[in-house]
Amino acid sequence: MAKLLARVAPWFPSGKHTPGGVAFRTLGGKDTCDLWQLVNTDSTANVFMAAHLEAAGTAAPSSSGGEVIGAFHDSRMVSACWTGVNLVPVGMAGSDAAALGTLLGESGRRFSSIFGPAASVMGIWSTLSSFSAEPFDVRSEQPLLEIREPSPVPPTSTLRHTKPSELEKILPACAAMFEEEVGYSPYVGGEEHYRRRVANLIRRRHSLVDFDDAGQVIFKAELGTVSATTAQVQGVWINPAYRGQGLGAGYMSAVVNEALKLAPVVSLYVNSFNTRALALYRTVGFTRTGEFATVLF
Structure with missing residues (x-):
């Protein structure tokens, strides 16, 4: 089960800690280097987040209300997700993506789209779908070319x-x-x-x-x-x-x-x-x- 760390997004519901589980929190400026490390594991697939970091210079929430949620195992950030009008995951593993989808669903937030690496997107959608209205379309196979x-x-x-x-x-x-x-x-x-x-x-x-x-x-x-x-x-x-x-x-x-x-x-x-x-x-x-x-x- 997921838990929520300090500086939790205010729209997240409260959660309980399970040993060995994933914890989520809103990233701040001090997390910028760690987020860059995640992005650089596949800078082509993660171009959205890279462009955001280059423009903003920080992992902290943007002035427009967007923020990056980090997923942590034993205090180490292992993946992340841009959360604004759209959801854009970075390096999100299946179980962590599913846990984030549940938390986002329980929050009542609504989004225009989810896009990014297929395993991450479909992992989030596997649980968020239970809370969501019927989507306009689900495109589960979109080859990434370069x-x-x-x-x-x-x-x-x-x-x-x-x-x-x-x-x-x-x-x-x-x-x-x-x-x-x-x-x-x-x-x-x-x-x-x-x-x-x-x-x-x-x-x-x-x-x-x-x-x-x-x-x-x-x-x-x-x-x-x-x-x-x-x-x-x-x-x-x-x-x-x-x-x-x-x-x-x-x-x-x-x-x-x-x-x-x-x-x-x-x-x-x-x-x-x-x-x-x-x-x-x-x-x-x-x-x-x-x-x-x-x-x-």
């Missing part, structure tokens, strides 16, 4: 960074990609939050696009999460009018070239049932290095 050098495929030379003035032109393509991938509009609950997210990606030069002569998006992709070691590609989309023409490999090769300017590893994860995308990424030179999972609410 590439560490330029693709052998010639890159499409017209792919470029999106300009801030082009937000209105690219936003419909971003929304179409989201709806195709997730199954509902990113504007549910209001458009402004999603608009700010796309604008922020453009401002950081993490949005890549190519337009046709009529000003319509042909292809677009984002470097959604970037750390010093890994650039994770997200939001890959080709205009339906241009699909089936063999354009994807050249565009993805160009995406890889841009991403390698930011980090030595380029990664992405894709649904296992998306066989066309998997074939495309193999052609570009991506190799499978792990398994992700996502639970969407």
Whole structure:
């Protein structure tokens, strides 16, 4: 049974200690080095947490209300989980993940998604599901792919960074990609939050696009999460009018070239049932290095 240590998250229920069991507490600044050690055991799979630590400089709770919960065995941190709007586990073993899922469920908290290494995500979900409303989707098999050098495929030379003035032109393509991938509009609950997210990606030069002569998006992709070691590609989309023409490999090769300017590893994860995308990424030179999972609410 899990127990709760000092500096427990205020929304956690109280718990009892069982010898040899796992204990959870909210991490603080003094835990930053230990959290980095966990992240660096697989910096590609843990790019979300790495990017957070690089930006915040600390494991302590963020100003936006997110926090990192550490799992401890005999006072030694063995795994962790970002807990905010989303849940993102790091190195979470099956029994510890299940214990955290129970505590989160008993807390009454609600989340938009759980994503990360499959064993950790599905371990949390194995118990959290008993407390949760029916999820929108559970994607238990999402191959994690990476590439560490330029693709052998010639890159499409017209792919470029999106300009801030082009937000209105690219936003419909971003929304179409989201709806195709997730199954509902990113504007549910209001458009402004999603608009700010796309604008922020453009401002950081993490949005890549190519337009046709009529000003319509042909292809677009984002470097959604970037750390010093890994650039994770997200939001890959080709205009339906241009699909089936063999354009994807050249565009993805160009995406890889841009991403390698930011980090030595380029990664992405894709649904296992998306066989066309998997074939495309193999052609570009991506190799499978792990398994992700996502639970969407």
